[in-house]
Amino acid sequence: MRRLGAGDYSAGAAELAPWFLGKILCREREGAAARLRITETEAYCGETDSACHARFGKTERTKIMYRRGGFAYVYLCYGIHWLLNLVTGPEEFPEAVLIRGAGMWDGPGKLTRALNIDRGFNGEDLTVSKRLWLEDDGFRPLYQATPRIGVAYAAPADRERLWRFKAYSDSPSAGST
DNA sequence: AAAGTGATCATG
């Protein structure tokens, strides 16, 4: 069991999104740590990705995406849901991976609701945080890649990219090594 | 199928 460090977040989002599948999302509160295996992710890849929040450049909201990988990017979606993203890549490359499902929760909004993750986690450094981090226990699930959800506004080429990754199983016994 | 919800961003 190993906490992910800055080096683990240094590749691009499209490469890391499937790699995050099977990693363990750890949320500590009131002395107890919830550990949920990540089952679904999506990659958002920089200013040239017309589905990415950074498509209009660096703003107050997106500036966290321009930091080095390993920070959390948390934003409010549709006025209701806080969505958790993992910033990836080197400084000044605004890429991030949306966590769409983990453990028993499918849906990015349900997950953050269950874990009490809100705007207070935006900018959290997951490589050192005492309340939110990722661990690797070696499990690598099989997965399928599909187009991303909810990006109808993006250019056709970006809509079609297979940047959504879903594990077939969150149980080590049913997956590969 | 469609509403509910409010931060964010562009415009004035």
Added chain:
DNA sequence: ATGATCACTTTG
């Protein structure tokens, strides 16, 4: 200051 937009969820 105002209006359009939106990486979702729930209800019918």
